[in-house]
Amino acid sequence: MTSLDPRAPLVLDTRELGRRPGSQRQVELTVPAPAQLGIEVLSVPEGAPVELDLRLEAVMEGVLLTGTATAGLVGECVRCLQPIEDEVHVDLQELYVYPDQHDKAAEHDDSDLDDETSLLEDDLLDLEPLLRDAVVLALPFQPLCTDDCPGLCTECGARLADDPDHAHEAPIDPRWAGLQVLTQDQQD
Ligand SMILES: [Zn+2]
Ligand SMILES: [Zn+2]
Numbered sequence: 001m002t003s004l005d006p007r008a009p010l011v012l013d014t015r016e017l018g019r020r021p022g023s024q025r026q027v028e029l030t031v032p033a034p035a036q037l038g039i040e041v042l043s044v045p046e047g048a049p050v051e052l053d054l055r056l057e058a059v060m061e062g063v064l065l066t067g068t069a070t071a072g073l074v075g076e077c078v079r080c081l082q083p084i085e086d087e088v089h090v091d092l093q094e095l096y097v098y099p100d101q102h103d104k105a106a107e108h109d110d111s112d113l114d115d116e117t118s119l120l121e122d123d124l125l126d127l128e129p130l131l132r133d134a135v136v137l138a139l140p141f142q143p144l145c146t147d148d149c150p151g152l153c154t155e156c157g158a159r160l161a162d163d164p165d166h167a168h169e170a171p172i173d174p175r176w177a178g179l180q181v182l183t184q185d186q187q188d
Contacts (some may be wrong), residue, residue, distance in 0.1 A: 004121045009112050010034065010128040014056055014096075014120065023058040033071060034128055037135055042075030042084065042143040052127075054092070060110075061105075062097040063103055078142045079151035080159045090134040094118055096125040098175065100160055 009031035017025050030049045037044040046049065054067030073086040096118045097105075099171050118125070150160035155168045 002003065004124045004126055006124055008126075008128075010126065010131065012054075012056070012065075012125050012126060012127060013123060014058075015123040017063060019058055019098075021058050021060055025056045027054040027056060027067075028052065029054075034132070037071070037132060038073065038075075038088075039136060039139055039141075041078055042073055042086070042139050044071040044088070045074055048072055050131070056162050059095070061101045062095055064093075064095050064127060065125065065127075065130075066091075066093045068092060069134065071135070072094050073139075077149055079144060079149045080161060081152070082145045082149075082161075084143055084145055088135055088138050090131075090138045092127075092134055093131055094130045094142035096120045102156050 006013060010029070012027065014025075017023055028051075030051050032047045032137070033044040033050050035046045037050075048068055048071060049184070050071040052067060052069050054065060057064045057066075068089060070087065070089045073088050075084045075086070076082060077084055097120065099121070102117060102119055146161070150164070152158065153160055153166055153168075158166055159175055160166055165166055
């Protein structure tokens with residue numbers, strides 16, 4: 001019994017590749033992005049196209065997948081909340097181990113193979129965890145509209161990049177109020 005759905009867009013069938021080491025297949029495909037691909041403030045919209053350019057290669061232990069994924073991103077600047085559109089381009093590499101190879105390695109206590117090992121299930125491999133990790137790692141932790149985005153005015157919430165000379169007469173920013181008292185004391 002397998003938990004992978006062969007019709008899922010990010011589940012690839014490696015049967016055609018065969019098990020002869022060195023056998024290769026090039027796979028180019030565009031798949032709809034799974035939900036929550038990215039981080040809260042910057043992500044690939046669900047269903048948006050993810051372009052995959054992959055190479056599958058049969059090796060002794062399993063199937064070695066290498067390639068790239070490219071997708072559009074939408075999000076917002078963490079300082080000024082302006083919408084951001086960007087693109088993410090990531091390299092993918094993962095060894096999907098044949099289940100029988102994995103069992104054999106486990107018997108010999110091969111520390112290279114642990115619970116993190118990606119396994120083939122009925123010649124199917126699941127690209128989603130790999131894609132998800134690669135995209136999240138590639139994203140900036142705090143996306144900005146520009147590197148030096150000045151953010152929002154603390155008084156009125158105006159976007160300071162649109163209005164750099166922005167100033168308020170009153171009320172006085174509480175951070176400076178103490179300073180003004182000092183100045184008045186000196187004048188007395
Ligand atoms: Zn910004
Ligand atoms: Zn303001």
